[in-house]
Amino acid sequence: MDATWLARMQFALTVMFHFLFPPITMGLALLISILETKRWRTGSDVYRRASDFWLKLFAVNFVVGVATGIVMEFQFGTNWAGYSRFVGDIFGAPLAAEGVFAFFLESGFLGLLLLGRHRISSFVRWLAAVMVWLGSTLSGFWILVANSWMQTPAGYVLRNGRAELVDFWAAVFNPSTLPRFAHTMASAWVCASFLMAGVASWLFLKGRGSDVARISLRLGTVAAFVSTLLVLVTGDRHARQVAHTQEAKFAAMEGLYSTEAGAPLILFSLPPSQHGMPDAPTIAVTKLTSYLAFGNFQAPVSGLDRFPKEDWPPVAVTFLSFHNMVILGNVMLLLSLLGVYLLARGRLETSRRWQTLMLWAIPLPTIAIQLGWMAAEAGRQPWIVYNVMRTADGVSKAVKAPEIAFSIALFSLIYLLLGSLWLYLLCREIAHGPETTTSTEGA
């Protein structure tokens, strides 16, 4: 095992574990802000209790996100010193901006919201919730600026043996920033909506359908539908951007080995490999990739054959994670469609079958998000900066393989413990349930 491979594994471990939590944070912050707005405008106690309940879950999730996020801020320097020297002129700025514009806002106002509720007015409480949401969203924006620059670098020149910034705004709004920011945000909202709807469903299933459970179920269901639609729209936009700006990645995502006009859309297939599609039947729609990517059924789409083999991403991982993400996205769309249908029919609170489905659907958005990031990051390989710097050239020379292996082992243990505690405490808070006015009203 060489140091580069280990460093990549360490990054995969820390970033994938970390990103279990921020989507819930970013999405729940929005839903809590909606509840807080209703509370502030109506003065109704049920919104106060709903907001209190979701804030408890938010707090447990947030702190694990923060704790695992610290590792990310320093890991570029520890494991990727070569990369840091090469791109520091560009890449550090969004990280610093994230601190200045996002983390201070988010953490400061969350402290006020969680522990200072008795010390602030109704308006300031609302403001604090909205600032937490704004902070978490801005944090998502700046980190996507940084990551998108690795995907589609812009606004720089190669000078003095490194990438130097020449146009700040071109680097910030590089070709993939906005499509990826929109898609990531929408998926975070899906994540929190499914959590909210699923938890509320569980309360109903357990005969604990209080007023808080009712508004949570309604808000969760409507938000799930709206945000799943947005994920679809932004996902389509993002995929077209990849087709235009990262052709090899797009070819791997779609499993296209040969360049052709009128490229098919492969729906289902056994895993492909670096040698080609498996020798087994696939289900595909002819010419659909050409249409989806370029709006023309006859448009030529670059296959992997246009690129030297050492520039290919790992096809199997990219293809499978992308396809499974899309499949999950469609499952979630169907589920949330069913949800708004039941809502319109007034059967949301009585359909136990739907509630059971939503309970089991809680992890789906998280799985889809992880798969999406695997497609995004594996599809970027073998580049750490797309078509500019290879991943193998970015690694720290001063860090030896055994040191990385040791810290992978250390952090695996810590993350196992942390993940278990997170799950345990979330379940405990959920089981404890929201504060009810009378014991089990509405059950």
Place this chain on the structure above:
Amino acid sequence: MLDLQTTWFLLIGVLLVGYAILDGFDLGVGLLHLFVARTDRERRIVVNAVGPVWDGNEVWLLTGGGALFAAFPGVYATVFSAFYLALMLVLAALIFRAVSLEFRSKLESPRWRGSWDWAFAVGSGLPALLFGVAVGNVLRGLPMDAAGDYTGTFAALLNPFSLLVGLLSTSMFLMQGSAWLLLKTEGEVAARTRRIALPAWGAFTLLWIASTVAARWAAPAAWAPYSEGLPWLAPIVLVVALVSFPLALRSGRKGLTLTASSSAIAALMAVLGQGLYPYVVPALGEGTLSLSIYTASSSPYTLEAMLVIALIGMPVVLGYTLFIYSRFRGPVVLDDHSY
């Protein structure tokens, strides 16, 4: 007129001073936690003394790290890869520090709470020590090659001078933590804290003198600036702050005690900064390889862009941070939302 590189050297210094003062008291409170609070109620008071603000305080470190990456990528890359294992330990400790505060109150069980009390203490103590060890190594200089990659070992980082500076930072955070706790607690907890504050101050003072003397051999460059007048300001402020601390403590002026301790921290870091300038990381042995603010910096365009970000962002940050602190003014009062 300050050039851009010097400006950023100063600004990152400001961020790190902000971190050392603010998260400094969090770390110190963590160190004191097991000793000054015995009952669960006392421990809850101590945890809540930092509960609402520790996370925002830690952001000073994250932002400092980001700004270092942005302004001096060469330094960020060299230092963090050199301190790989040490930094991993710090990160692991900070993870436990973070969750211990949030998780502690979730269960009533004494074993559960006791475990998180330990996690809070160790998660604070380890960074408090290792931050100083890191600073000591930077002052001494790091063995590195022409590419700026560290060529030493992990064990070599634990040299006597750096360990001495590690003890200095530990006592500094202890002093700062006790000054903060005095402001936030009453009764028994405050009485026990007061008994620790003076020895912490004494240890800090002695260790500062000891490391200053040791630096004469271990880090002679740190002694260089004092042929001129202006650099004397920082050590003078440090001495004034150190003289004021026990006087303020004895007269019961808590705000002044915290101010003295915070000023001592800021002044000590200024002493370190001017001892390094214009280098950020001297190369041990081979002086020509040293990373200076000019050889390891980003392009002027990036430094300017970052300056705009800092000038727009930081005044706003300071504004609402002050507001939030003002909401939590005075000794801790436990309510149903407290940890």
